[in-house]
Amino acid sequence: MTLDLPMIWAALIAFAVLAYVVLDGFDLGVGILFPFMRKEAERDEAMNSVAPVWDGNETWLVLGGGGLLAVFPLAYSIIMSALYAPIIVMLLALVFRGVAFEFRWRTKRGQFLWDWAFAFGSTMAGFAQGVALGALVQGIPVANRAYAGGWWDWLTPFSLLTGVALVIGYALLGATWLIYKAEGEVQRRAYAIAFLAAPATLLLIGAVSLWTPFLSPVYADRWFAWPxxxxxxxxxxxxxxxxxxxxxxxxxxxxxxPFLASLGLFVLCFVGLGISFFPYMVPHSVTIRDAAAPDNSLAFLLVGAAVLVPMILAYTAYAYWVFRGKVNASGGYH
Structure with a gap:
């Protein structure tokens, strides 16, 4: 039996992207909610809840982006050319956020600046990811196997809507994560935020879903045509x-x-995205098979992925197991 290597790799890349969104989504959400934590002890407790896992969560972004370059180089070149601006903003925001995460513990006088930097970096990273997603959904013009659009094609009302939707969705993930991991005043505040973020997220999911079929007849046929x-x-x-x-x-x-239900919403939205996209890697211009590298390259890389992905899953699961209890402001778990 011959393996369908492009489809296997498409599934692996999709899994890496989904893992990044649901795992890094809640710690970005904690950063987005940072301005709503009024006391230093509350901010310490919120940050300590993600301190053991936040950098490991971003492993999936590296795997997804690096895997796309290695196994779907045509799609990578087109997507990067079309979405260069929001992707660069996202990466700079993640760097800024990572630096703020470390530096806020090293100073008292300037801690408030790093608190705002952490919140700003988290919010901008989430917004840029949403804008990039919206630009990809609305379609990327391709001619002669290269991006054929302009510099500002990614900036549209639809992409701005998806940017806002993802920020609110991440805030919901962050709030429900704090409900699960925190206690006392932080947990009470997280409940209050989640009661607002949950209906807002559902409304934005509905708005994006209703708008999407009007972007392309392919989407309309996929979701509304019989059978x-x-x-x-x-x-x-x-x-x-x-x-x-x-x-x-x-x-x-x-x-x-609430945290599990929020994760479920993100997984279901991702499934809906897959239904809209398949079998395209770049909607609606380049299919998965057209974008794939040669089969011998895919087979070689698959051997490495067969070793690497279980290792990443194992240490991720171990980290969450070790730090599975409630967290407090001093960084203790119980």
Missing amino acids: QVALVVPVPLAVLGMGLLLMLSLQARREAA
Whole structure:
């Protein structure tokens, strides 16, 4: 049996991107919520909740971006050319955020500056990711296997909407993570924020979903034409069900369920994105097979991925297991 290497690698890249979004999403969300933490002890507790895992979470971004370059070089060249500005903003914001994460512990006099830098870097990183996603969804013009658009094509009302939606979604993830990991005043504040962020996220998911079919006839056919509609309608129904579960779990003041439901919303949105994109790597110009490197290169790299991905999963799981308890302002777990 011959392996379908382009499809295997497309699945691996998709998994890496999803892992990055759901894992780094909540610690970006904690940074986005930093201005709402009024006391230094509250900010310390919020930051300590992600301190053991935040840099490991970004491993998936490296794997997704590096894997795209290695196995889908045509798609990488087109996407980078089209989205150079928001991707550079995202990377600079992540660097700025990482520096702020370390430096705020080293100074008292200038700590408030690094607190705002942490919040600004987290917010800008999330917004830039959302803008890049929106620009990719709305389509990238391609001619002769190269980007054929202009410098500002990524900046549209739709991409700005997706940027705002992702920031609010990350804030929801951050709030529900703090509900799960924190206690006392930080947890109470996280509940209050989540009660606002949850309906806002659901409304923005609905707005983006309703706008998307009008961007391309391909999207409209994928979601509304018969018989495809019968196959894809469970996804929006599942989103509604997950949203209801999220709101009920917040109302019942549960701790783990809101975070799991928020993750479920992101996974379902990612599934919907996959339904819209497949079989394109660059909608709607370059397919997965057209963008793939030669099979011998894919096979060689797959051997490395077969070793590397389980290792990343293992140390990620171990880190979360070791730091599985509640956190306090001093960095202790119990």
